[in-house]
Amino acid sequence: MTAKKMILNINGADRMIVCDPETDMLADVVRRLGLTGTKVGCKAGQCGICSVILDGEVVRSCVKKMKTIKDGSRVTTIEGIGTPTNLHPLQLAWIVYGGVQCGFCSPGFIVSAKALLDKNLNPTRQEVREWFRKNRNACRCTGYSPLVDAVMAAAKVLRGELTMEDLNYKIPADGKIYGTGYPRPAALAKVTGTCDYGDDIGMKMPQALHLAVVLPGVSHARLLSIDTSEAEKMPGVEKVITHKDVKGNNRIMWPCTNVLSKADGFDRPILVENMIYHCGDVIAIVAARTREEARAAAKKVKFECERLPEYLNILETMMLDASQINKDYPNIYIEAPVIKGQDTRDVIKESAYVVEGSFYSQRQPHLVLEPDTDQAYVDDDGILTIHCKSLFLQLNIFTLAPGIGYPADKMRVIENPTGASFGYALSPYMPAIAAVATLATGKPVTITLSYEEHQYITGKRAPSFSNAKLACDKNGKITALEYEIAYDEGAYTEAADVLVQKGLRFMGAPYKIPNAIGLSKTVISNHAVSTAYRGFGAPQCYTCSEQLMDMMAEKIGMDPLEFRYINVYREGDESLNGNKFSVYPMTKILDKLRPYYREALARAEREATPERKRGVGIACGEYNVTSGPNDHAEIYLELNPDGTVTHYNTWQDQGQGADAGTLIHTHEALRPLGLRPDQINLCMNDTAVAPICGPSAGSRSHYMAGNATINAAEQLMKAMRKPDGSYRTYDEMVAAGIPTKYTGVADTTGLTTDLDPNNGQGNPTAEYTFGVFLAEVEVEVATGKTKVLSMKCIADVGVIGNKISVDGQALGGMMHGIGMALSEDFDDLKKHKNLIGGGFPFIENVPDDLSVEYVISPRPTGPHGSAGCAELFQSSPHVAVINAIYNACGVRIYELPARSEKVKTALAAKARGEEIKQKKYFLGSELHEKIDYIKAHPFAPEK
Template identity: 30%
Template structure:
């Protein structure tokens, strides 16, 4: 593997100092002169007709400057990432608790809240539907169009029926996963200013260019009249891909002529924001007596709630990944995603893959046990290797680190942990995963500009939103490596629609790969101008030159050199602009009706091994340790990569053991961190991140991605470890003490 000067080095994150010192200005810290404060009136019923809104008392509250309803939305009054099916403000039909009915702007937050409470809504309640199976039944209340079926996706390869007849061992299972809240530290916030025919919105967002289009569409103005600037963002994990506050503050700013800010409370954030999709997964897997996997059949039913959001993309990714990172020649997967009157579900770290991984990785352990093969060896026998053809018919040729991550995780393990005397039992479980980088079978390009000013400073302009994952640092390292300068010479300007090209969404673990390639291509174009000038000065060809640490020199005669800064100055003196532009779009194809195609250009791979301790008297499960081995292609910043792995494991721990969002009749009963419990530092397992680098030829310096993969294997690894400890198979997430105790009792009574 080639050595680099900047890439592969654990440099300090370029936002670390201001965040550690508390000087970073998040959206809720921003104020403008004359700023108003907004609050939203939300529906308390999950399904109904909005007959009327009486605003009289709200207008009489002192300090109220505007009260807006659906009639005040001059444009489409609808938004959505895939389908425009969600209203900015409800005009007629309410589809979930928390739907926005009206929005108020006042001189203080307290007055705005009081005015919102003064609005009287006349609502005719309708029967709701809260179960996806019920939603598909004849006679069920229909939320949109003619059917509650939002989308169905299939992946079919080979002859599954024949393969199951030939299989020596067949296992069947039914698995369920629940909601998960994103629980970012910073709730949703936006601030808008309308002046001179322009609307500027500062937003905590994962995709400012998407926000710009939705704001313009709903204000009924041109995209060129809207500017969206991403504020420093305190976490997203997919939850800030959707519109929340952005359009509402823009409407109010235009109406009042004053700046308007809207900050969600924690409870409002949990009620109004999207969630991870609950899924019901039926899976059947077949193998020969020698341990070769030959057949997989799966049926996936997902609840998208009241609106589509990213649901179609989630179900598409789920069916593609349902076979796991294994060579299975005969596959039949059906995925359906359904509207209900439950909270809306959308993108969340893993995008449907944690759910199917929870199923297929338990199937792997059950099969291995029946055949009598060690679970690790069983996976090594069947995992993806170069030349494998996936269930979508895609042949994988390179950067397939599945074997490497399994072996790395295995080698890291201590001898098998023994159960303690008394009520505690210890066990160890394994789980593997694969994850396609980028959107499923859809174009997802990114652009970048490089401008090198005459003192040699490199300005990188990218639409990529850094939401805490460190993309600004990684992209700076990529630019610095390509240009042969230090990372400190790079200045990042990101996620401002008036200045930066579209970088696409910060989702699908795509930014290092996609925006990283765009930045590298832009840097290469600017570099050519500078190196041509340096070649002229050094009297050689540009092909003979190499750059390191701010110097450009002849590779075979390093003494002959010119500084990067001097070469840039000469370019400017001669009227040459060292400017570059680049864009990158992964090489993919769409999936056909049978799910055949090339949905992703490259895949990340991982293997996690979890150690747990089960208290057989209380049912409490402690996750003691996770060994997490990840093939990232190339770690641009190893320390940052390890941090991603550690953070993902902790979030996966929450999904596996703690985070239980309780919803009844469409109402969230756990809308705060006192009732919805996320892991704290006292809960967090000991995490051993292992970086495996099987370079991706199409990636920037070999890089792929790691943001989402690090969460995906945790749930299944924990479930398999619990079985190893106490011999019970938990098939529903989260794994609560109540479920463990019930299973232990059933085992004892059997």
């Protein structure tokens, strides 16, 4: 190691630094100075998270070696652009235009935009987009268009055409902020770089040991031995931890509660004991004084293993002669049916039109920009405290206590500010790694995965294979649906019981289908663990059913929108599961879309060329609100001595705006008290002080936390109310012996029923959201490359609570949908281990023309008429793109993603006049035989 003293002018002041010019990157140096507003994501120069301005030019500081920087160079970081009390116009614009969701990318974007406006104070939108493309600024949350909006607005301020006061959000005259674009409270810290995310917190724990994990490099093997002796001798190493050091049963105790499951859910070890089931299994953990020392030592851990056949595709594990991967349960371990109406064989035989197809949805990676990061320690009271990303803080306690060997009542989990999750952080696996390490060493620990490690260890959207047959009468009314869908759950059973249910509820939604049979299955493989991802379980269904809708419309010679229009739910119609809805907005949604659709068709016909085909596609979607039968949430509201109110909850924020949701619900529920927004304090996401609000999943949080807030507010105001109708002060409450803190409860008991395991009939969730997506694409015939030109969503998510939060979820969901359609995948373990390899959609891959409009049907059971929103927006936008490709050039892509080479191959086959034959997947059984068997052998619960 070498050392060099340098002087850098950082944010206007000369700073002396000492660095290793060969190994230190500029990001390392500025972060060591405490300027942790500069975040580090991919550490490969692919995401622009770490952008700083070096001598007037934007650089990605995570790959900018110090030896390439001249002494005396000028460096501007986010901290030098503005402060919380003196914002730069870009920072304010980011706040008011919804540029902040998770906020992890915000400093890098703002720094990059500052460099642009320093050079060009009057850019066009396309110039802004080109700047971000050139400088590789990536965002996973927003869909990019709000970021461009923010730059354009800030430029107006800098040109003197707009004042900061004009730009800022203004509370309406009536004081009501519910339904407006009230900025999220956390945005200020995120745009100024003063928000500490997990890795920042770890850096600021000087007493903490740094952890590095040892991965197997194989996907299926028998572990024969581990030799840690050489690693233990490495500099700075405190301990090398293996399964023998785990004090509990070394299992993630997450039960698989589906009554049909042949697996109990307790199959995932924290540290490998004797079997490796996928490449993300952790064999050992190295704890050392520094991150560099831990990583160096991890390379010295030696292990021997006996390689076993790797089953990376469930088509292999569903074969009748396939080897059983896990000795404790069969490869297909849940098979759940839906059965409705008459015998579909008879109905289909008598139907005028029938189409069928087989479809594959890929293993979609979440591609967050912040790799997973966790901290853990035992405090002076003996409380094991874990800092992490999480969609369900208390789940970490429930599932980890037996596995790590620590009392659940002595565990505390705190959510760090989170650089997005989109679902993967429901898993308690990395918190388990941190907890085991702190208990084994007796010291605080911190770990931040490399991006490659993050890709291997964290869960992904479950791939799926589906076969389906759709029938309709001569008038185009759907008569029957038959289908089977098999989800690749990967190496372990995490959330399989919830996932399999989605395959029963969203295939064929949102259409009236009187007769149906279906099978939904979860299947093991040696690939990445499958876990929650926005839209959990539904996009796989729509990959199948929304393509079938287009195929049927073509067969009968009907417009795809009109075919959908005559078949969507109308008042009183039932779903495939026999449930009715509180609202039926689909005809209104399609009516609102129709003029845009007609304009898009005319535009495609007008602007298409033989070399560049244009096409239009639509896809309907539906998703549930609340997570299952008898959902439950609690919050606290407390009146404080100064007249303010504090709201306590564990509404976990992954970037969706839990802070804004909490604030606006509380403000609206307490309107009679006349509180200003700044008189409402938020105490969130710490299990030691806040009650169980439940998972940030199932689009449930706005609905459940909102209803619980109303319940608590009613109790508090009733207690405060005097006989004359005025309200007691805090001092008057205390003097009268009246409590000042109340627990609000929301519960869906009575609104929901579980699905019948014998026929899939029931209604597990309280409300639903509905929508349709319209995509315009251009296909380059010579290469097969597809470009999405625009996407529009018409949605009904109930009354809008916070406009910029809901819009942000819509635009971000559509961006993820475009990625799912065209590029994103985690299949090849060598190619797909980073952002670019995994198909990340950068700004050039996402159209500036993304938009959402709403039909508003107040939900009778929802808080202030609201429902949830996030997951609808990622239900089916990908299928709108796939349908648009077919509309453009006449080739249908049955297996996602529709990469250019796949489209090109299909176009070449079409040009040769070849018929593209559809393969039908073997999914472990013949559908009718299995359904007949289920009917003859109904499940009967044990008495």
